[in-house]
Amino acid sequence: MAKKQVVVDITSEGFTVNINGMTGTGCEAISKAFASAGEVVEHKKKPEYFKNAKALVNVTNSQ
């Protein structure tokens, strides 16, 4: 079973969030929390997204 982990890679331009090993509402809540931080430039929000227990939220707030 995949290790439950959220990895956030941050630069001066924004951040990318990878959510691993989580499913359902937990994954969705984390995804939504990070996505609310700025302009979401990419969000793999598909039904299989939660089934696969992996998500990507790419948020940017650069000038």
Add this chain to the structure above:
Amino acid sequence: MSAYTKIKTKLNDQESLVYSIKAMGYDPAIYEVACKLAGFSGHKNPHANIVIPRAQLQAKSAAYCDIGFQKQANGFELLVNDVDEHKMPGFLEDLNLNYNVGLAMKKAQLAGIKVTARKDSVIKGKKHVQLVFA
């Protein structure tokens, strides 16, 4: 004659902005009602809600005037004296990076997850921070 330059930013979360300034080693003054910045005497210096006092800046660089952040509807406006702009290379990049770190940590806290590891690195000349939450 020197003057303050106004730089529009999309930094709109005060808590993360203050976190960023502190992470850069400064202790900012925060004003609900904007306070006049200290710069060259006799000049029309603008007002700001968050101020990095020049005494702190002088300890780290040759900057002479306060740096301020003025609250605007779409984000804070950075106020820096034009005589100081070139004296602090990388200031804006560090400010944005640390702001994003503060924002990510705040969002993680809201989502109920905690930081378990932090790794700082430079990738292709750009500062990079990786946070691991569990």
